[in-house]
Amino acid sequence: MPGTNTVVSVQGVRIEFGAVKALNGVDLEVGAGEAIGLVGHNGAGKSTIVNVINGVLTPHQGSISYAGEAASGISAARAAGVRCVFQELSLCPNLTVAENTRLMHAGLQGFGWRTKASGLVRKKLDEIFPGNRIEASSQVGDLSIAERQMVEIAINFLTVTERPKLVILDEPTSSLDAGLAEQLLAYVRRFVSEGGSVLFISHILGEILSTADRIVVMKDGKVVASRPADGFSVRSLVETMGSVVKERSKAEGRSNASSAPVVLDLPARRGSTIDFRARRGEIIGLAGLAGHGQTETLLDLFGRNCSNWLPTRKASVAFVAGDRSLNGTFPLWSILRNLTIGHLRALASLGTVDTGREDAVGADWKERIAIKTPDLANPILSLSGGNQQKVLFARALSGDAETVLMDDPMRGVDIGTKQEVYSILRSEAAAGRTFIWYSTEMDEICLCDRVYVFRDGAIVAELMGDEISEDHVLAASFSGEAA
Numbered sequence: 399m400p401g402t403n404t405v406v407s408v409q410g411v412r413i414e415f416g417a418v419k420a421l422n423g424v425d426l427e428v429g430a431g432e433a434i435g436l437v438g439h440n441g442a443g444k445s446t447i448v449n450v451i452n453g454v455l456t457p458h459q460g461s462i463s464y465a466g467e468a469a470s471g472i473s474a475a476r477a478a479g480v481r482c483v484f485q486e487l488s489l490c491p492n493l494t495v496a497e498n499t500r501l502m503h504a505g506l507q508g509f510g511w512r513t514k515a516s517g518l519v520r521k522k523l524d525e526i527f528p529g530n531r532i533e534a535s536s537q538v539g540d541l542s543i544a545e546r547q548m549v550e551i552a553i554n555f556l557t558v559t560e561r562p563k564l565v566i567l568d569e570p571t572s573s574l575d576a577g578l579a580e581q582l583l584a585y586v587r588r589f590v591s592e593g594g595s596v597l598f599i600s601h602i603l604g605e606i607l608s609t610a611d612r613i614v615v616m617k618d619g620k621v622v623a624s625r626p627a628d629g630f631s632v633r634s635l636v637e638t639m640g641s642v643v644k645e646r647s648k649a650e651g652r653s654n655a656s657s658a659p660v661v662l663d664l665p666a667r668r669g670s671t672i673d674f675r676a677r678r679g680e681i682i683g684l685a686g687l688a689g690h691g692q693t694e695t696l697l698d699l700f701g702r703n704c705s706n707w708l709p710t711r712k713a714s715v716a717f718v719a720g721d722r723s724l725n726g727t728f729p730l731w732s733i734l735r736n737l738t739i740g741h742l743r744a745l746a747s748l749g750t751v752d753t754g755r756e757d758a759v760g761a762d763w764k765e766r767i768a769i770k771t772p773d774l775a776n777p778i779l780s781l782s783g784g785n786q787q788k789v790l791f792a793r794a795l796s797g798d799a800e801t802v803l804m805d806d807p808m809r810g811v812d813i814g815t816k817q818e819v820y821s822i823l824r825s826e827a828a829a830g831r832t833f834i835w836y837s838t839e840m841d842e843i844c845l846c847d848r849v850y851v852f853r854d855g856a857i858v859a860e861l862m863g864d865e866i867s868e869d870h871v872l873a874a875s876f877s878g879e880a881a
């Protein structure tokens with residue numbers, strides 16, 4: 399029986415989507431003042447259990463109770479103080495930050511609600527992310543993905559009539575750079591020390607280990623471990639999730655392509671003296687604080703190198719978009735069509751798509767990066783977030799583009815798959831492909847051959863080989879000079 403200090407308890411919950419057993423008898427309890435880290439491979443069932451707790455999904459079997467009272471549904475969860483920051487951000491892009499705050503908090507009503515909403519959200523943004531420059535009057539569609547994530551987090555933590563009791567954060571740092579992620583984790587610890595509870599999902603295991611009191615590991619729709627965080631290490635977590643840690647030194651396999659031909663370049667801008675240059679076979683990292691011009695540089699490179707008045711059989715650059723739902727997936731299409739759309743010409747014979755070859759490409763990539771689905775003909779939205787991201791990767795890598803531009807492409811991808819993708823990138827680079835990779839994860843930046851650090855829209859440092867380290871990237875990000 400759940401204790402009096404229990405905020406939410408789920409017992410024996412089962413959820414099936416057709417043939418997929420998304421939850422196969424899950425028990426989970428969250429106590430007051432507890433920070434729980436929830437980890438598991440892509441498709442393990444983490445978002446599904448979140449949707450049960452916040453009342454969006456009704457279990458096919460099993461029960462749910464809030465503070466010891468059996469109840470279900472969105473309003474029961476809301477009344478129990480459950481709030482959720484979703485993996486696919488749920489703000490309305492055509493409304494302002496203040497208007498989105500009002501949508502989430504029905505208590506903001508009557509004369510002067512807009513001023514009150516603006517004040518509350520600005521105050522919470524400053525409390526969680528000191529130094530941010532987000533205006534309450536800004537339209538959400540004009541904000542970067544990191545800013546949208548910050549707004550959604552602030553809206554869910556703020557108190558209008560009732561203080562939130564349990565805030566569920568589904569991959570909240572996936573679009574935040576290291577500095578913003580640290581600010582959020584520090585705030586989470588403060589919230590928990592004041593008696594609030596947090597259920598925190600992340601594929602970045604370091605932040606789970608440093609923030610959670612207890613870690614729950616899911617695998618194939620079941621909870622396979624639930625222990626105090628100090629009983630886990632990165633290695634034991636990965637193994638409990640069912641993957642193996644591959645040891646690799648940062649410099650392993652780094653190419654020394656300094657004499658290879660330049661395939662893409664951009665002149666220095668905004669007062670910088672450093673030109674951007676990418677050589678054949680290089681993996682170039684774009685680093686720096688989020689929103690300092692990395693995505694714009696990728697878009698600029700893409701625009702300059704793909705616009706062609708004449709139809710072409712071979713695209714020279716492919717792009718893995720950072721905002722999966724806005725620019726990545728075709729939501730009404732199948733998984734297979736989403737994967738092959740980038741290079742249908744190469745799969746065509748006599749002007750129509752050769753479905754046999756298309757199926758073979760799909761089956762090959764399903765196997766290579768473990769896309770978790772019973773059938774590639776299923777809609778793309780039937781996949782978990784991380785598995786959708788794998789499809790976008792496969793779309794870029796399965797074509798024959800010589801250069802692949804990647805805008806923070808590992809968002810939501812589990813650690814086992816990341817390791818596979820790192821190996822694929824390294825072997826493709828050795829075969830002559832060039833990768834330009836914006837990442838908000840320092841570990842990934844450290845895997846690159848050469849790194850450009852961005853600040854205020856300009857390149858402020860170029861790091862090579864052993865110079866590529868967290869300290870040097872941070873020093874350049876803040877002071878504009880390599881350490």
Ligand SMILES: Nc1ncnc2c1ncn2[C@@H]1O[C@H](COP(=O)(O)OP(=O)(O)OP(=O)(O)O)[C@@H](O)[C@H]1O
Nearest residue numbers: 415420440441442443444445446780781782783784
């Ligand atoms: N609406 C849906 N229709 C069909 N299958 C679904 C649906 N939602 C989830 N699933 C399936 O349920 C399983 C669990 O998905 P869930 O999104 O909970 O995984 P997850 O652990 O959150 O993964 P990720 O780390 O990639 O976000 C997956 O196999 C997924 O394909």
